Amino acid sequence: MLTETLPKRIDPRKLARKGVKMSGTIKLGELQRLQDYLAESEGAITASLDFYRDDQGFFVIDAKMSAPVVMICQRCLEAVNLNVEGECQLAVVWSEEDAKALPKHYEPVVVGEEELETASLLEEELILALPLVPYHREDECKSRKGYSTGEFADEAEESGKPNPFSVLANLKSDN
Numbered sequence: 001m002l003t004e005t006l007p008k009r010i011d012p013r014k015l016a017r018k019g020v021k022m023s024g025t026i027k028l029g030e031l032q033r034l035q036d037y038l039a040e041s042e043g044a045i046t047a048s049l050d051f052y053r054d055d056q057g058f059f060v061i062d063a064k065m066s067a068p069v070v071m072i073c074q075r076c077l078e079a080v081n082l083n084v085e086g087e088c089q090l091a092v093v094w095s096e097e098d099a100k101a102l103p104k105h106y107e108p109v110v111v112g113e114e115e116l117e118t119a120s121l122l123e124e125e126l127i128l129a130l131p132l133v134p135y136h137r138e139d140e141c142k143s144r145k146g147y148s149t150g151e152f153a154d155e156a157e158e159s160g161k162p163n164p165f166s167v168l169a170n171l172k173s174d175n
Contacts, residue, residue, distance in 0.1 A: 006047060006122075009115040012092045015051035016059040023048035028067060031123040037130055039079050040070040047122050058106065059092040065122050071134035076143035080136050086129035090121075 006024035015022075025044040028034065035041055047065040054060050066085040073080040091106035093099045099108035109121065135141065 006049075006118045008118060010118055011115050012051060012061055012109070012111060013059045016053050016061070016092070018051070020051045021048070022051075026119050026122060028069070030119055031126075034123050034127055037071065037127065038069055039072050042070070043068050045122055045126060049118075054091075056103075058102065060106070061090040061092065061109070061121075063088050063090065063122065063125060065126060067126060069130070071130070073135045073141060074133050075135050075141045078136075078142055080134055082131065082134060084126060084129050084131075086125045088125050092116075 004024050006022065006026050023046070025046050028038065028043045028045065029041040031045075045065050045067040047063060050062040052060055052062075064085075064087040066083060068081065068083050070079050070081055072078070088107055089105060090109045091102050092111050093102065093108050094110070094112060096108075096110060099110060102108055109116065
């Protein structure tokens with residue numbers, strides 16, 4: 001089992017034939033697309049990659065990754081520390097046409113004669129694992145008094161005013 005920095009480029013078919021397992025890190029600063037979602041680029045992805053051939057002969061990569069990231073809380077607009085984790089089961093194929101023949105539980109990775117960039121493979125999976133709306137826990141958020149969780153009574157019922165749409169209920173019952 002290798003640990004340290006993951007290699008920049010890999011030949012996934014060669015590694016799968018040998019049954020290689022590796023783990024290591026990639027600095028978040030090296031992942032350009034991921035930077036658009038983060039408030040800071042400090043830290044690193046920790047990943048483990050397991051390369052093998054399955055019973056049907058497909059070249060498979062089992063990838064597990066985690067990374068401490070800093071994003072912007074959408075409640076208070078302050079930095080929030082999150083631990084993002086992801087895992088995927090990928091099958092290496094030569095073309096899009098080959099990808100159509102894969103079993104549904106595999107995600108295709110099209111790799112021709114060239115080697116695969118490890119960082120871009122992990123970056124894509126990590127982006128998919130990011131929360132759509134990052135926020136602090138309710139008791140940690142600085143603006144928790146400035147928002148509501150939606151637990152309040154209907155104003156129309158409290159004021160005793162008639163609902164203007166109640167006329168529609170009468171029309172419906174007339175038919």
